Amino acid sequence: MVRMRSAVQSRSRAPFSLEWIGFLMGCLYDEGMSGFHYKMTPRVGDASSSFDVSDLNKEQAEAVMHTRGPLLVLAGAGSGKTKTLVYRMARLIHDGVDPKRILLLTFTRKASQEMMRRACGVLDARCQQVVGGTFHSFCNMVLHQYATQIEYQNGFTIMDRSDAENLMALIRKQGDYQKKDKRFPKKNTLLDMVSKSVNTNRSIEQVLMDDFPHFYDLTDDVLEIAKKYHIQKEALNLMDYDDLLVKMVHLLNHHPNIRQQLSKKYQYIMVDEFQDTNHIQLAMLKGLASEHQNLMVVGDDAQSIYSFRGADIQNILTFETMFDNVTTIRLSTNYRSTQPILDVSSDVINHDVNLYEKALVAARSGGEKPKLVEAFDDMEQADFVVDRLLSLREEGVSLTSMAVLFRSSSHSSQVELALTRANIPYKKYGGFKFTETAHIKDAMAYMKVMVNPDDELSWHRVLQLLDGVGPKLSQQIINYQREQQFNFSGMDYAPFKKKAAHDELLGIAALMATTNGMAPTDVLQRVLDAYQPVLKKTYDDFHKREQDLNALVALSARFRSLAAMLDEFTLEPPESSQVGADAVSDDDEHVVLSTIHSAKGLEWSRVFVLSVVDGYIPSFRSLQDPAQIEEERRLLYVAMTRAKDDLYLIKPNLDDPSAYYPMGGMSFSQLTRFISPDQVDRYFDTWSLGVGEAVGNDDPFGDDAGKKYSL
DNA sequence: TACATTAATATTTTT
């Protein structure tokens, strides 16, 4: 424990406290006197602070007290990285920095809100005013202010993945690409190619050569499609996820005055999960920090798990060489897990020689050995988990402090069934999103065209919901309406065969004409009234979907504007299980089920990792590429280091021949390659679920009552 | 040209 207290203690209580000066500075800035105030900014921190850091260890305190210049914090798992960010935020504000001039970039909005909330606890409510969010949402906010400088119109909207795919499908269909007997990539693949090229800073040709060699001879076609795709997006006033970052960098690089303005505005930049940023995000940070270099990045190279999205681990590995005078601080005391858990985790990760060296030391003592559980199959694995959850709850461990983690969203289906049978409430994170279901997208399409009438993709969707309207007719209507500037009140052209659909469209147009300035909830309510008949006609299970839509109404209540609501639903969609009939509220006791990716940054007392089997972790998809295999290793590391008190790795035999695998009858029955037999002996208690003690015998539908286990 | 049917074909992770 360290106490950093300076000689000059009562400074901040003086009439002209640093807070006050900071406030004045903020005002000056708002008046546009940026050049003037910048020099006047008080020398925050340094020796004059009386901020209490007695809660922190030496390294954490050092990071918290750091003020100027680039700072790299290498924070091992569970080393108090969030706490460090929270305290530094609070400390800067305590020492007079205007919270509105601190930029906190995190991986999810939830993470930044949580940090700001905690900072409020450490200091006071001012911390709530810090500008925080994801890279994408921050870019979205800024770009809306400067839309015209990047050749977009005001009021652009964001495409989610499926919107982007639809656009790709349109383009694909327009051209005559499906030539000869040659196979042509599908929309999904085409989008992957384009996005990969953008995110990894490679040409389309290079991407095809590296990642899609079988399509390499189609390079010209793909190039053409990519070009059309970019042009179309702009014409429709739509941005995809990548654009948000790309256009931001474009703005910073091509408009020095704006770059300067923004950099001066955000005087202190803090970035969480830096190991998962890509080259565009890095360029953006360079631009934003250009005026002051006050850039603090926090991350753990051992937890870099997003390379599939272009994340470049080199960002963190070479940060020290990319900026001048970088201060590096390593946080290596682990406050989360017990030593036995850390021992295995470290041993697993240290086989990756490319990383910064890891030496995690537990602050806690004692602890049990992790368990390696050998299950017969998928179902026994599920039964074991449920059984164990129940007995732990008996022992007084709350359900909410336990989690089940897995590589891929689909791997949890058996566990979900078993949990439902046993009546255990759970919440699932990762995988399919609520906003990706057809009926929600339908409802959102109506609102999207209201916010952005140029969004022809959404027009297509809306129009094709009408009876008798297919791709051709909807295109005709759109072509006509485009000339009318999509003026809702002027919608009278509709060469319908069916009069009912024609009237329906006019009804919708009339509705849209009246919703200007209305509260999002009210708009949505009207949209749903109009959508109701379509819903009943299209879906057999419309009742269930209706409940989802009602949930959407509930969610819409907290938004000020339609645009804000749509932006958030595409940038941070609510998790599917948080909505709907069997929704579990946050406060209720529940087990968490999560993909390992979505579990990043979180922790639980007991953690179960499902299917720690070669082919699952590492995924058989990654087996060709050594770099990808190393990423899978890190994935396992992330999973294991989520556990505070006890860790269960489960290894079922997954050789079900009825399961469908692309390579044909694959069988997975080997323990993951990341844990050797030797390591099993050294670090684990091995449990074999054998005859007699087979769990799940109470399952009335189970057929495993007489099953023989030979383990 | 809309809508239904059949054939083909790729499967993870997420802003």
Added chain:
DNA sequence: TATTAATGTA
């Protein structure tokens, strides 16, 4: 398997 592209039919 489930999703999507191609083809057939009304």
